[in-house]
Amino acid sequence: MKLMITGGGGFVGSRLARALLARGSLAGERIDRLVLSDIAPPPADLLADARVEARTGALLSQTDALREESFDGVFHLASAVSGECEADFELGLRSNLDSTRALLDALRAQVEAGGKVPRLVFSSSVAVFGPDAAVPMPRVVADATLPAPQTSYGTQKLICEHLVADYTRKGYIDGRAARLMTVTVRPGRPNGAASSFFSGIIREPLAGVESICPVSPDVSHPVSSPQRTVEGLIAVFEASREAFGGRTALNLPALNVRVSEMLDALEQVAGSAVRARVRFERDERIAGIVANWPTGASAARAARLGLLPHDHFADIVRQYIDDCRARPDADQTLKGMR
């Protein structure tokens, strides 16, 4: 089978690619070819795999050519992040909305030309939820909570959920939208996401660097490890339509955790000197965005697919440390741990 991952060079995308290549098959079919589309080339280990083909450039510059090509499956992860979309409205519309529309239309063109209907997993986001004066947000958002996005990023993700649902209804794709929780711990440098600090307050202290937490330690948030997120995307791809249940997006599993609990877990795993590298300094812009995010999420439909969150944030910290040790070539460093 021939698969594509948009955003295949990114944090979640490259991990998903590694997981797929290691499995060798998906939904019972052998993976012969894995196209990784991203604005930056994928990591060297992925490029070294004979099944991998990298396509570097904006997705929107690739979609015309995609009309002439068929895929058995697509994981559509490519996206501008929330902070970028707030800072640059046009960028968000182009990267998140126009790109998705063009991708779906390219897949539709193939089907209209007689090709096989591709299966597609769309990575939506918990950012579709938010409080609105007319619609109070529950403390814990469920699969069927009414979304009321409070950012352009969340709006664009929600719109794409509905495009995926309608292209599916029309038989142009077999689409499934899954809402990712905030994935932590991300390696590398902080990115433009308002949620970037949820990784920074773990990653930087472990690297021996001071980190600033821009929100109160009482802030609670639904998070997930990279590994559980990748497992979730694969399970959603492999689910039958009946098991997925309808065309409405589902929540991936969340560990609902407070910032203070994250830091307790960091201390438990890495020691108090590491935790002491986190300093609280409120950033009104970030805190304002985060205040409109849900403090927790439930994921009943994902649970029925066998997907569960980690029980303890310490497990997520340990997974990050193991990841760093396994890949010392990457810009992931551990310094000054006990």
Added chain:
Amino acid sequence: MKLMITGGGGFVGSRLARALLARGSLAGERIDRLVLSDIAPPPADLLADARVEARTGALLSQTDALREESFDGVFHLASAVSGECEADFELGLRSNLDSTRALLDALRAQVEAGGKVPRLVFSSSVAVFGPDAAVPMPRVVADATLPAPQTSYGTQKLICEHLVADYTRKGYIDGRAARLMTVTVRPGRPNGAASSFFSGIIREPLAGVESICPVSPDVSHPVSSPQRTVEGLIAVFEASREAFGGRTALNLPALNVRVSEMLDALEQVAGSAVRARVRFERDERIAGIVANWPTGASAARAARLGLLPHDHFADIVRQYIDDCRARPDADQTLKGMR
């Protein structure tokens, strides 16, 4: 003030234009100019008003020029209807999604150039609601019911609701989305809407013509008269942001009525010979679409704005007959009433 109605030559649009011209003011400001944009020219009585400027052509062909022009208010009603969008997927995307996006971007360009933020009322639809395997639809859909559209038309309306909300959040417009119920009785010829028969089974018998009802007499549906719909659009425009409440779309008032009750009302107003002109002949395509529509709607937020539905469908039939008598020039006819 300078206003625009997209779809201003259409059924609801032309009635809204007449109501606005008759009032002479909106939200406390005098109406100096009323631009009516539509694919067809507006009725002659509107063209004869010195305040009216007609712009004939697809909205998408007009939006580039709109970037150079500012408006105090816009009623965005232009839309391809549900049956058309099911038959021609591209048409729906272009007419309902791309046109709305281009309109919003034109208004945004004005604001970014230092212009006044225009108020905008978007006519969404009860068609955003539907049943999904993952999300059972309540019998009566409320303002905050989770939409799960079952048509491309409903999907596009829902997407535009969220675009309007996000452009509003960013300060590019002061937008309010109001979900229209099925507006009946429409004059003229049947159109491509799957809901067309909700008017046909009243209009045709009153004109002395046989009418076919493609669904069971037990089908229940939320409807509204043209007059109440126009009143609703105006009240939503005039509401303060606080009174509108948030940025989530609201339902306009609905009279929840069964087909059999509609025909009882027709008989009560016009006699049994008129009612006898309706014949039941199931159309699977139409019945399939209608089966996914809500059987009723509530409108608590609209009620707080003072908006209420008619109490009895007979009042809606009488309104249609009065309309026909007042405008014998139009293609509205009454024949063979008792």
